Amino acid sequence: MSSQKRKVMIIGCGIAGPALALFLKRAGIEAEIYEARETTDGLSLSLSCNGVAVLQELGLDRAAFAEGSAVTRWLMRNGRGKPLGGGILAGGGLKSVFIKRAPLTMLIADEAERQGINIVRGKKLQNIEVTSQGDVVATFQDGTNASADILIGSDGVHSRTRQIIDPAFPGAIYTGLINSGGYTSGIAVASPPETVHFIFGKRAFFGYHVTPTGYIYWFTNQPQEEEPAKGVFDGIADEERKQQMLELYRDDQPIIGEIIEAAETTFPYFLSYALPRQPGSWHKGPIALIGDAAHAISPSSGQGASMALEDAIVLARCLRDIPDLEQCFTTYEQLRRERTVKMFEVGERGDSGKHAIRPMQQWFRDLTAPIFLKLFANPKASDWMFSYRVAWDEPIGAHTAGSNERREIGGAIRM
Numbered sequence: 001m002s003s004q005k006r007k008v009m010i011i012g013c014g015i016a017g018p019a020l021a022l023f024l025k026r027a028g029i030e031a032e033i034y035e036a037r038e039t040t041d042g043l044s045l046s047l048s049c050n051g052v053a054v055l056q057e058l059g060l061d062r063a064a065f066a067e068g069s070a071v072t073r074w075l076m077r078n079g080r081g082k083p084l085g086g087g088i089l090a091g092g093g094l095k096s097v098f099i100k101r102a103p104l105t106m107l108i109a110d111e112a113e114r115q116g117i118n119i120v121r122g123k124k125l126q127n128i129e130v131t132s133q134g135d136v137v138a139t140f141q142d143g144t145n146a147s148a149d150i151l152i153g154s155d156g157v158h159s160r161t162r163q164i165i166d167p168a169f170p171g172a173i174y175t176g177l178i179n180s181g182g183y184t185s186g187i188a189v190a191s192p193p194e195t196v197h198f199i200f201g202k203r204a205f206f207g208y209h210v211t212p213t214g215y216i217y218w219f220t221n222q223p224q225e226e227e228p229a230k231g232v233f234d235g236i237a238d239e240e241r242k243q244q245m246l247e248l249y250r251d252d253q254p255i256i257g258e259i260i261e262a263a264e265t266t267f268p269y270f271l272s273y274a275l276p277r278q279p280g281s282w283h284k285g286p287i288a289l290i291g292d293a294a295h296a297i298s299p300s301s302g303q304g305a306s307m308a309l310e311d312a313i314v315l316a317r318c319l320r321d322i323p324d325l326e327q328c329f330t331t332y333e334q335l336r337r338e339r340t341v342k343m344f345e346v347g348e349r350g351d352s353g354k355h356a357i358r359p360m361q362q363w364f365r366d367l368t369a370p371i372f373l374k375l376f377a378n379p380k381a382s383d384w385m386f387s388y389r390v391a392w393d394e395p396i397g398a399h400t401a402g403s404n405e406r407r408e409i410g411g412a413i414r415m
């Protein structure tokens with residue numbers, strides 16, 4: 001069966017799902033998306049320039065910059081204001097963008113619908129069966145089902161698809177960070193343009209970005225070794241949460257308190273999860289995983305959404321060009337695994353500094369961070385992250401043992 005004749009069912013309409021559907025549509029492959037939730041929400045995120053490159057391929061980069069705010073560098077200091085270092089958030093001629101999650105996901109989903117791709121909401125995947133004819137049948141929590149030739153699980157870090165194809169695989173692991181954040185306007189906060197500020201506070205990490213209009217996106221990462229019990233944050237009102245956060249940063253630079261105090265809204269606490277470093281296979285028979293479902297990395301990497309978008313374009317190229325499904329999925333996984341493992345390590349390193357809450361640990365971090373950050377600030381050191389590009393038009397060949405990503409795509413990746 002040629003790949004063009006296959007019908008693909010995509011589970012999850014977050015970031016990877018609708019992007020994959022759009023690339024498949026371009027390849028002439030029919031796709032339909034099934035999403036558990038009726039609406040989307042969530043905090044802002046920094047979409048790195050390598051993810052912006054995928055949006056650019058979809059013609060959605062301008063809309064993303066119109067909705068969000070361009071960022072090209074980060075600056076880090078400790079809670080007393082001591083500068084620790086800085087680096088870039090741009091590469092290959094593109095900037096990164098700070099954007100709210102809901103508009104980003106809706107941007108991609110709306111474009112998918114505009115192009116005639118069917119998105120069925122309120123469909124929570126419960127089970128998958130492969131019939132003796134090779135059809136994949138998904139059953140949803142509401143008792144309905146749907147079938148296709150191929151099923152792609154883009155259902156996020158707690159992926160049901162992954163649980164079904166690899167029940168032995170351990171689930172996502174709590175990274176030890178509790179997150180919140182919000183949006184603030186109406187106060188004047190000085191900042192160089194296109195900059196994300198990171199502050200290692202005494203008890204928690206704080207990040208913020210001031211847009212050209214003075215609007216402030218901000219987030220908090222609070223270390224807590226033990227995973228909080230389910231429901232422990234339920235029912236905390238906005239004002240109470242604000243007071244808790246003000247208390248958390250009371251010994252740090254006053255700017256943090258001012259931003260929190262003036263917030264128009266804050267987000268309920270939620271936890272960071274990542275998958276263990278070397279998950280099992282990303283595919284089984286006619287089923288494959290992309291995005292967080294395959295390789296969730298810590299949010300501290302600032303790369304999870306970009307990895308999801310890169311997966312989407314790479315998998316769509318594989319489905320377009322490699323008729324044999326086993327070869328297709330194997331090629332896709334081999335093209336993506338090394339890079340996502342490297343990003344996992346970036347996230348791990350990012351997390352480790354945020355867990356330093358003892359004075360001695362903080363003293364050591366503040367002493368050594370400028371040395372490490374100076375190395376990282378060299379654009380060459382982060383080029384592998386930011387200048388990665390996938391050329392849609394480049395044909396892709398079946399992956400053979402021993403070949404690597406750069407060789408496989410050849411001129412398609414500029415490192």
Ligand SMILES: Cc1cc2nc3c(=O)[nH]c(=O)nc-3n(C[C@H](O)[C@H](O)[C@H](O)COP(=O)(O)OP(=O)(O)OC[C@H]3O[C@@H](n4cnc5c(N)ncnc54)[C@H](O)[C@@H]3O)c2cc1C
Nearest residue numbers: 012014015016036046124125155156291292299303304305
């Ligand atoms: C606190 C935090 C901050 C982050 N900050 C950044 C950042 O700054 N930069 C960055 O690049 N990344 C960031 N990330 C990571 C980023 O959000 C993810 O990597 C990205 O959303 C992954 O995209 P995805 O499409 O794979 O999954 P998701 O965006 O999670 O989408 C999965 C979709 O599947 C749906 N779904 C789940 N289960 C089912 C089911 N059973 N049936 C049907 N549908 C289902 C969900 O409702 C959801 O819509 C952050 C994550 C967190 C938690």
